[in-house]
Amino acid sequence: MAAGRGAALLRAEASSGRATFLELFFDLAFVVALTRVSQRFADVSDETGWALVGGLGRTLLLFLALWLIWSQTTWITSRYEPERSIIQAVVIGTMFAALVMAVTLPRAVEERAVPFTVAYLMVMVVRPLVVAAALRGHPRRLVPFRLAAWSALSAPLWLVGALGPDRLRLSLWAAALAVDYLAWALGWPLPRLGAAAVGRWRITGEHLAERHQQIFLIALGESILVIGAAFGGVDYSAERAAAFGIAFITSAVLWRIYFHRAGRLLNEALGRAGLPGQLGTASERTHALIVLSVLVTAVGYELVIAQPFGPPRPTWLLFVVGGPVLFLLARIRLDYEIFGRVPRSRVIGLVVLLLVTTALARWSPMVGLSVVAGVLALIALVDALRSRQRPLEDLASPIARETPGNREPEA
Missing domain, CATH: 1.20.1410 (I/LWEQ domain)
Structure with a gap:
């Protein structure tokens, strides 16, 4: 019964592939965030040498953190039914966290590091636990558990970077972000459970x-x-x-x-x-x-x-x-x-x-x-x-071809 209730969160085959109004509302936070990223790039445009390299590196790191939030939210709404109340709550909560990140972004590597980090970790650690709880006994609950586990692994690097000496912040955050991206690329592998086969996920x-x-x-x-x-x-x-x-x-x-x-x-x-x-x-x-x-x-x-x-x-x-x-x-x-x-x-x-x-x-x-x-x-x-x-070419993606050898069940 629990698995049945959890299955109600999954996107049905008949579900519309169009983005919902809530997702367009969610994007408004990223209008602000991307504007802030652009401003940070502009602020370092007159720098030279290592000052320029450092400024570009800090801004790129902040952009990649924001991108991870946006892209994983997009996967959630492509994988789960966005009309369900719990998924809508997850999206709205993520939007608030993204807005906090956007507001703090101009000085996120300086004096506003703590609120930026807390907002990021709320999404990366707490959000997957909420999704896992909503899935109840469904087998797919293991995927958000994996994500939460790996995010908890990188969380100390984020927190120490935010609370520790300024000179260590960029290197610690870069290491934490590398862990978050590597985990996604590998499918968040865990002992005994293995990795999630992201490439075989059923999504819209x-x-x-x-x-x-x-x-x-x-x-x-x-x-x-x-x-x-x-x-x-x-x-x-x-x-x-x-x-x-x-x-x-x-x-x-x-x-x-x-x-x-x-x-x-x-x-x-x-x-x-x-x-x-x-x-x-x-x-x-x-x-x-x-x-x-x-x-x-x-x-x-x-x-x-x-x-x-x-x-x-x-x-x-x-x-x-x-x-x-x-x-x-x-x-x-x-x-x-x-x-x-x-x-x-x-x-x-x-x-x-x-x-x-x-x-x-x-x-x-x-x-x-x-x-x-x-x-x-x-x-x-x-x-x-x-x-x-000439007419439009036929689609011939070399990436998404399915063969009998790779038709395995998703994680």
Whole structure:
């Protein structure tokens, strides 16, 4: 009977693959969080040497902690029925914790380390125990127990990092986050129980794909917010107006490149995958890179709009060029995940950006942003021309193929 009540939490085959209004409400906390991440990147843009490396490292660590919260919540709502009251309570509680993390994020590695850590651990340790209790006697309760056990293992590193000397915080948190990500990659193995076969989980693939598309749009929306705030916060000039326009065009082209074929067919690919959990895991990692690339690119917009023809600053190329380069790398990976091929247009565009980076270091920020926008626009144009000449490719993911040898029951 207990297992039967716990089974009511699992997503039924007839369950809608669309994201619920609650999940869209949940994403509002990450609108704030991603904006804070972008601000932290912008704060270190004028640094050089080890100060720059340290600032980027701290911001990347905070982003990865937030991403772990968002992505695991997405897996919960893809695996369990989001209309159930207990799952809704879990999502709302996670949203509050994410909002606390977002509010503390600007100084999370400094004086606000304790509330940031407590909010993170409440999600990572307490949330899976709540889900396990709701599943009662169902066999799937072992998965959240595994997650809670591994999170409890890394919790001392988080707490000592937050409460201990400032000089040790970054290294302790990096070690703790490495444990959390490694545990997920390995399936949270425990003695006698083994590991959870994440790649064989039964999930609603269409739902997971839609959530990945939505987080990309949220990141892109954050870049639009940065463009508007940057242009509205400085004195008007024709040069800044031009930078504002080019920044907007760049964001629009990023949207076009993402949703061309692979991005648009992500729902269908995950829906038809023999092992949607396996493809979903790969897609989650790819979208972490895509979201990060958009945030980094948005910092470049802010820098260029503020001083479009200012003196050349090579470190700014990390944002003006580095963001789009990372985006193309991730987008190439997404093409491979969906079609099992690497598109030449993106590879050529990536090589061009890498080759011109050294030359752009001698030119004003406006020139760098214009070149990046031009290269991305050419990629989008090539995509559009090829779409007119040939039909959509058949899905041929090399990741999610199910064979008789790997049809084993999930953990």
